[in-house]
Amino acid sequence: MEKYPAIKIKDGQKYFYRFSLNQRIQHFILAFTIVILVLTGMPLKFHDASWAPYLYSLFGGIKYAPTVHKVNGAILVGLFFYHIFYLIYVIRKYHIEPAKKRGQLKKYDALKMVLTQKMVPNLKDAYDIRDLMKYLFFLTTKRPDGDEMTWKEKFDYWAPFWGMVVIGASGVILWSKELFTQILPGGVLNFLLIAHSDEALLAALFLFIWHWYNVHFSISVFPMGTVFLTGYLSEELMVEEHYQYYVEVMKKAGLEHEILPPHGAHGHESHEGGASS
Amino acid sequence: MILTRAQKIFPVIFLSLLIFISYPLQTSSLAADIGNCLLCHKYPGLSRIDEEGQMRLFFINESIFNNSVHAKVKCEGCHTDITEIPHKPAIKVDCLVECHIVEPSTETKFSHKDVASFIKTSVHGKVDSAGNEKKFVQDYPDCKDCHDNPLYRPLSFFKKVRPGISEASLGRCRVCHKKDDFIYQFYNHVTTRLHKSRNPLNIAEMCARCHDDSALVARHGLSTKAVFSYGETFHGKAATFLDERVPDCLDCHVNKGESVHQMLSHKDPLSSIHEKNKGKVCATIDCHPSASPKLANYGVHSEFNLNQSPAQYFFTFFFIVLTGGTLLPLMGIIFLDLVRRFFPHATIGRRK
Numbered sequence: 350m351e352k353y354p355a356i357k358i359k360d361g362q363k364y365f366y367r368f369s370l371n372q373r374i375q376h377f378i379l380a381f382t383i384v385i386l387v388l389t390g391m392p393l394k395f396h397d398a399s400w401a402p403y404l405y406s407l408f409g410g411i412k413y414a415p416t417v418h419k420v421n422g423a424i425l426v427g428l429f430f431y432h433i434f435y436l437i438y439v440i441r442k443y444h445i446e447p448a449k450k451r452g453q454l455k456k457y458d459a460l461k462m463v464l465t466q467k468m469v470p471n472l473k474d475a476y477d478i479r480d481l482m483k484y485l486f487f488l489t490t491k492r493p494d495g496d497e498m499t500w501k502e503k504f505d506y507w508a509p510f511w512g513m514v515v516i517g518a519s520g521v522i523l524w525s526k527e528l529f530t531q532i533l534p535g536g537v538l539n540f541l542l543i544a545h546s547d548e549a550l551l552a553a554l555f556l557f558i559w560h561w562y563n564v565h566f567s568i569s570v571f572p573m574g575t576v577f578l579t580g581y582l583s584e585e586l587m588v589e590e591h592y593q594y595y596v597e598v599m600k601k602a603g604l605e606h607e608i609l610p611p612h613g614a615h616g617h618e619s620h621e622g623g624a625s626s
Numbered sequence: 627m628i629l630t631r632a633q634k635i636f637p638v639i640f641l642s643l644l645i646f647i648s649y650p651l652q653t654s655s656l657a658a659d660i661g662n663c664l665l666c667h668k669y670p671g672l673s674r675i676d677e678e679g680q681m682r683l684f685f686i687n688e689s690i691f692n693n694s695v696h697a698k699v700k701c702e703g704c705h706t707d708i709t710e711i712p713h714k715p716a717i718k719v720d721c722l723v724e725c726h727i728v729e730p731s732t733e734t735k736f737s738h739k740d741v742a743s744f745i746k747t748s749v750h751g752k753v754d755s756a757g758n759e760k761k762f763v764q765d766y767p768d769c770k771d772c773h774d775n776p777l778y779r780p781l782s783f784f785k786k787v788r789p790g791i792s793e794a795s796l797g798r799c800r801v802c803h804k805k806d807d808f809i810y811q812f813y814n815h816v817t818t819r820l821h822k823s824r825n826p827l828n829i830a831e832m833c834a835r836c837h838d839d840s841a842l843v844a845r846h847g848l849s850t851k852a853v854f855s856y857g858e859t860f861h862g863k864a865a866t867f868l869d870e871r872v873p874d875c876l877d878c879h880v881n882k883g884e885s886v887h888q889m890l891s892h893k894d895p896l897s898s899i900h901e902k903n904k905g906k907v908c909a910t911i912d913c914h915p916s917a918s919p920k921l922a923n924y925g926v927h928s929e930f931n932l933n934q935s936p937a938q939y940f941f942t943f944f945f946i947v948l949t950g951g952t953l954l955p956l957m958g959i960i961f962l963d964l965v966r967r968f969f970p971h972a973t974i975g976r977r978k
Contacts, residue, residue: 531918
């Protein structure tokens with residue numbers, strides 16, 4: 350993991366490692382294909398809407414847009430399987446294998462390692478949500494001390510994960526309906542169509558409202574967060590969202606004396622300026 | 627001034643040329659206007675308000691009419707009651723009349739009478755099998771409820787299939803056939819008939835005039851607003867984007883090789899969509915050739931309502947709840963977050 354130092358300093362500013370190049374490329378493919386899938390799928394879902402034929406014709410209309418949709422769907426399904434193998438690879442290489450080498454791998458340890466991965470929801474997320482509510486309802490000025498992955502990021506990860514299972518599986522079956530209805534009754538397709546399109550609408554709204562608010566439109570990141578490009582997060586955002594992890598990383602790097610106070614604490618002028626601008 | 631010989635004959639040549647060029651323009655009409663009906667009906671404004679207060683337009687656009695499937699039929703062929711000019715208000719055209727066309731295979735006068743006999747035994751017939759008039763007989767269609775005078779949609783098959791007439795093919799027609807009128811007519815007729823003269827959306831809209839009428843659907847105890855539910859399937863959606871490859875109502879509801887006028891109720895064992903036969907509907911060579919009969923089990927006319935398809939209704943309801951349940955709290959957080967950022971240091975609790 351030395352490829353990516355935990356803290357990079359550029360122009361006197363600290364940047365904190367978040368995502369490897371591999372992960373960023375995965376995210377880029379995910380984002381690109383989903384946008385195309387939404388643009389080629391929604392005109393069909395809302396075929397009666399006035400904008401539908403115009404949007405659809407941008408992708409070649411009924412003659413070509415379904416093919417564009419299927420090609421992008423296939424890429425996304427491929428990415429999903431790649432990601433599963435990537436997860437298995439990473440967990441084996443960085444967690445299971447080292448433990449094995451040390452001879453410390455006991456029964457159920459591998460399972461425990463999977464369940465304690467940083468993306469797996471845990472009790473701290475529940476406390477963070479409670480603390481966020483306290484903050485949002487003006488009960489405190491202190492934001493929750495986020496860990497490396499906050500509940501928002503876990504939500505952003507697991508919602509598309511579940512979405513891809515539902516939309517991907519239903520999409521593949523609808524695509525090869527002749528094959529699957531050799532066994533399944535055709536009536537199943539009615540339900541798969543509902544699942545495919547309704548879950549897709551949920552996913553699209555989730556990503557374009559919630560995810561884009563957090564990474565694009567929120568006052569702290571507007572006009573655009575850059576972590577998905579650079580893989581590194583600025584100190585300011587690190588303090589705001591991942592304070593607990595920030596302190597941990599700073600201590601590990603021997604920079605205890607440079608640790609900033611938590612977001613919203615008194616006397617931290619830069620955030621006041623940021624919030625009122 | 628003395629004119630040279632060439633100067634003398636120039637106006638003669640010029641005028642001859644002019645007449646020669648304009649000659650084909652004058653003789654482009656297919657159905658000879660023997661009764662001279664266009665004397666009046668060529669005027670675009672020819673119209674009147676009829677007894678029911680409806681505006682009636684009597685203008686005939688000759689070039690459009692000559693591109694329609696009835697181009698060869700003369701006005702008098704259908705309007706048999708009109709024998710003099712000026713004429714009294716015309717009687718409604720009876721489509722079963724023997725028009726002046728001779729049907730070439732039997733060399734008898736042409737008529738749509740056979741269609742009437744098909745309709746009689748079909749689901750759209752006005753009498754039941756016992757010969758009694760059906761209930762709500764006024765709801766059953768007449769010819770013109772479904773048909774107008776469709777335009778030719780010729781296809782070129784020369785090197786690839788495309789709309790229009792293949793000039794290259796016409797050259798081959800002219801080897802044997804001398805009259806261009808006949809060639810165009812025949813070409814148009816045959817190639818128009820090799821595919822459908824209407825796109826699926828047109829057909830669906832035509833059927834919808836009755837089958838999406840809630841009152842009519844209820845009166846006849848039909849299970850669905852048929853075109854609405856068709857519109858919720860991929861086929862129906864593709865049809866709204868003017869896809870011509872998807873099936874319309876007629877493609878599934880009529881046995882292949884039969885006239886659309888022979889459409890039968892799904893309860894009739896001879897119907898293409900009868901429980902026992904419908905497995906074959908999807909698996910045709912043009913549609914889903916490798917499909918098993920199970921594919922036809924797909925609910926083509928499922929509506930998302932509680933009475934007609936409760937399972938799908940609740941399934942959709944689940945996704946609506948899931949969507950609302952996910953998005954509303956998150957949007958609430960976004961809203962609170964925006965408000966909170968205006969007052970970063972305000973609190974009603976104890977300051978830490």
